[in-house]
Amino acid sequence: MINEQMLVTLTMAILITSVAAVEIRNLRLAAHAYLLHSLLLCAIIVSYAYITGNESLYLWAITCVLTKVIIIPWLLIRYSKMVPQNEYRPIVGFVMSVLALTVILIVFYKVFQTSITLWAPTEEAQRAPVRNLLAGSVTVFVLGIWTLLSRRDVIKTVIGVALMENGVHLILLALVPQLKETTMIGIVTNVVAVVFILLYLSADIYRIFGTTDSARLSELKR
Amino acid sequence: MTTDHSWIPLILIIGPVFGAIVIELLAAAKKIRAVENIAIGFLCLQFAISLPFSIRIWSGTPLLLEAYALRIDGLSALMGLLINMMVLLILIYSKRYMQREQEHGLVSIKRYRLYYTLILIFTGSMNWTVTTNHLIHLYVAMEASTLATALLVAFYRKKASLEAGYKYVLLVVVGMTFSLLGMVLIFAAVYPHLGADGLLLSRIGEVVKLIPRNIALFGVAFMTCGFACKAGLVPFHAWLPDAHSEAPSPVSALLSGLIIKLGAYALTRTVTIFAPTYHGIVIFIALLASASMLIGIMMALVQDDLKRMLAYSSVSQISYVFEGLGLGTYLGIYGGLFHLVNHTLIKALLFLSVGAIMYATGGVRRISQLGGLGKKMPVTAFCFLAGALAIGGLPPFNGFVSKFTLFMAIGEQHLYWAVAISILTGLMTLACLVRAGYLVFWAKPSQDKGVAGTPIREVPASMYAVLLLLAALCLVIGLFPNLLYPILDNATRAVLAIWSAGG
Numbered sequence: 001m002i003n004e005q006m007l008v009t010l011t012m013a014i015l016i017t018s019v020a021a022v023e024i025r026n027l028r029l030a031a032h033a034y035l036l037h038s039l040l041l042c043a044i045i046v047s048y049a050y051i052t053g054n055e056s057l058y059l060w061a062i063t064c065v066l067t068k069v070i071i072i073p074w075l076l077i078r079y080s081k082m083v084p085q086n087e088y089r090p091i092v093g094f095v096m097s098v099l100a101l102t103v104i105l106i107v108f109y110k111v112f113q114t115s116i117t118l119w120a121p122t123e124e125a126q127r128a129p130v131r132n133l134l135a136g137s138v139t140v141f142v143l144g145i146w147t148l149l150s151r152r153d154v155i156k157t158v159i160g161v162a163l164m165e166n167g168v169h170l171i172l173l174a175l176v177p178q179l180k181e182t183t184m185i186g187i188v189t190n191v192v193a194v195v196f197i198l199l200y201l202s203a204d205i206y207r208i209f210g211t212t213d214s215a216r217l218s219e220l221k222r
Numbered sequence: 223m224t225t226d227h228s229w230i231p232l233i234l235i236i237g238p239v240f241g242a243i244v245i246e247l248l249a250a251a252k253k254i255r256a257v258e259n260i261a262i263g264f265l266c267l268q269f270a271i272s273l274p275f276s277i278r279i280w281s282g283t284p285l286l287l288e289a290y291a292l293r294i295d296g297l298s299a300l301m302g303l304l305i306n307m308m309v310l311l312i313l314i315y316s317k318r319y320m321q322r323e324q325e326h327g328l329v330s331i332k333r334y335r336l337y338y339t340l341i342l343i344f345t346g347s348m349n350w351t352v353t354t355n356h357l358i359h360l361y362v363a364m365e366a367s368t369l370a371t372a373l374l375v376a377f378y379r380k381k382a383s384l385e386a387g388y389k390y391v392l393l394v395v396v397g398m399t400f401s402l403l404g405m406v407l408i409f410a411a412v413y414p415h416l417g418a419d420g421l422l423l424s425r426i427g428e429v430v431k432l433i434p435r436n437i438a439l440f441g442v443a444f445m446t447c448g449f450a451c452k453a454g455l456v457p458f459h460a461w462l463p464d465a466h467s468e469a470p471s472p473v474s475a476l477l478s479g480l481i482i483k484l485g486a487y488a489l490t491r492t493v494t495i496f497a498p499t500y501h502g503i504v505i506f507i508a509l510l511a512s513a514s515m516l517i518g519i520m521m522a523l524v525q526d527d528l529k530r531m532l533a534y535s536s537v538s539q540i541s542y543v544f545e546g547l548g549l550g551t552y553l554g555i556y557g558g559l560f561h562l563v564n565h566t567l568i569k570a571l572l573f574l575s576v577g578a579i580m581y582a583t584g585g586v587r588r589i590s591q592l593g594g595l596g597k598k599m600p601v602t603a604f605c606f607l608a609g610a611l612a613i614g615g616l617p618p619f620n621g622f623v624s625k626f627t628l629f630m631a632i633g634e635q636h637l638y639w640a641v642a643i644s645i646l647t648g649l650m651t652l653a654c655l656v657r658a659g660y661l662v663f664w665a666k667p668s669q670d671k672g673v674a675g676t677p678i679r680e681v682p683a684s685m686y687a688v689l690l691l692l693a694a695l696c697l698v699i700g701l702f703p704n705l706l707y708p709i710l711d712n713a714t715r716a717v718l719a720i721w722s723a724g725g
Contacts, residue, residue: 121411121437141403148396154388161395168403175410180418186362187402194365194395197372201388208381217385 004129011136031076038068079199087153141167154202231353238346261338265310293355296712301352315688316472344370386468393461401448408441427721453485456514466533471577479570497550507548515541557627571692575606593667603663605689614652620699
């Protein structure tokens with residue numbers, strides 16, 4: 001049965017899949033982890049629609065399935081075939097990275113959950129389960145930023161941007177579920193275009209520079 | 223009555239996109255001839271539409287349209303006219319410039335067509351940005367303008383241009399995601415009071431005082447950082463010098479003249495609403511802008527690459543605009559918008575002049591490799607010098623008037639340290655640009671390297687006509703600043719009207 005406890009569980013699951021998308025070195029597998037992450041995101045939207053009784057969220061969920069579950073992972077997998085199978089060595093090693101991610105997960109989730117009255121604008125948002133969903137979505141956003149900071153691979157960076165955007169979309173869902181779906185379609189389409197253009201440039205970068213290492217992009221350093 | 227005009231923004235937004243489709247369809251049917259003329263034709267149409275409705279607004283109809291999440295007021299009219307005029311001029315200039323790039327084998331015929339397609343799509347997204355009244359659409363339209371220019375920045379597909387394009391998209395998109403976060407927080411706080419209408423920019427002003435203090439400050443901080451990233455203020459400027467210098471010169475003029483102005487425009491529409499309630503925002507933006515203008519011009523002084531120098535100067539000049547708009551007073555917004563218009567004209571003039579130099583010399587843009595061009599390219603030399611003096615803020619030119627307005631506006635708020643920094647930056651800008659102009663046009667060329675000895679001629683008439691027109695506009699606005707008064711006054715009152723709606 002769909003209930004509030006389930007929403008909390010889904011939030012936890014989405015955090016775990018985000019970590020997998022960040023941490024898995026094989027780009028195709030990471031893209032699949034991202035697919036799972038997006039699928040959970042859609043599940044959250046559907047269960048949220050069920051709990052709040054807001055029908056327009058179902059359309060929102062369909063849009064998300066189309067863009068985040070189908071198109072973006074398809075683009076990621078397609079372009080990751082053009083570059084080496086594994087991502088370029090990140091700035092931090094595997095053990096350090098996992099440790100850092102664990103710390104980020106626990107600290108940020110805890111901090112955002114306990115400080116919710118500081119930054120959530122409505123009383124409804126300050127109660128469970130919205131409270132947990134909000135803390136979880138901000139943590140996904142932070143995970144995206146961490147990916148951008150710690151990864152050098154151009155395609156992994158794209159996954160980082162996509163995670164950041166998903167975090168913001170979840171926050172939007174948690175705070176204003178009554179939003180019209182047309183607005184959401186605009187935002188989501190935007191993400192697809194961003195991912196496509198970044199991947200398109202990444203493929204050209206690999207073709208011309210011979211590497212997917214973004215730190216090697218230093219032609220313009222003075 | 224107002225809904226009579228709902229076709230205007232639709233044509234402004236969809237028209238150029240339709241033009242882009244026409245170009246691509248003709249190409250698919252292999253009936254392609256003179257894509258540039260099709261693009262110029264569509265832009266003439268755009269300009270012809272935006273001119274009469276702007277005139278109607280200045281002659282006493284403060285609000286032409288408010289429906290379907292679209293809204294045309296004084297500020298939209300000003301920006302719309304500026305955008306369509308500048309894109310038209312830059313396209314006329316591009317015609318010969320891009321033809322030569324193609325003849326020299328730098329771009330393929332397919333990419334030559336893509337250039338015009340993307341510029342048309344970009345025009346549509348810009349027009350959407352300035353006519354929308356919807357918080358989230360504002361974000362979407364600004365993102366669309368970033369994406370449309372991404373491939374123009376990476377146009378030459380060389381190492382440097384790919385790097386610039388990648389950095390540009392990544393940094394601006396991440397910055398704009400922060401501003402989306404800010405928008406979401408503000409909207410969520412407004413929602414209980416206004417319902418779905420809370421998404422309308424014109425209504426947020428009514429409830430500013432009801433938004434919890436924490437949320438308002440978090441939201442405004444995120445939005446300011448995002449828009450500052452779009453505008454390329456220090457410390458968010460990393461993409462700007464690369465993108466401006468690696469793009470084709472007409473695109474540099476578009477980026478510097480229009481794209482970074484969208485950040486300032488969005489700031490006016492959102493953050494400025496909060497400035498009267500929270501004085502901290504004024505100080506925050508003044509600090510950000512002061513640091514940015516000083517660091518920007520210091521970086522410009524040490525550049526050898528002409529386009530990089532102009533790019534860093536843009537970082538510095540857009541900070542003036544931000545500083546004025548962030549003040550939240552009549553004089554501040556008036557000065558900010560005035561400088562926005564002037565900087566668009568001046569920077570387009572300067573970038574197109576450098577483009578003319580590159581056209582004549584076969585792509586040389588290093589100051590150390592140029593020299594003595596003044597005799598061979600008198601028109602370009604004159605135009606560059608006019609631009610340099612205007613941006614340095616010397617009296618007969620437009621830069622002086624708007625900068626002086628800004629100094630007065632900042633002084634009125636008793637931020638004397640900011641006035642001092644602005645004046646110092648102005649002097650450094652003058653020194654930087656005039657020095658570059660002297661070295662390129664009048665200093666003796668070094669014999670052993672660079673362009674000495676190669677035949678150099680003045681650029682074709684269609685290119686220098688655009689330069690002369692822009693230079694003339696700079697001079698005329700400088701001599702008769704009152705010409706723009708009704709336009710700017712209308713735009714400023716449109717901004718003020720939004721927050722006074724709350725009483």
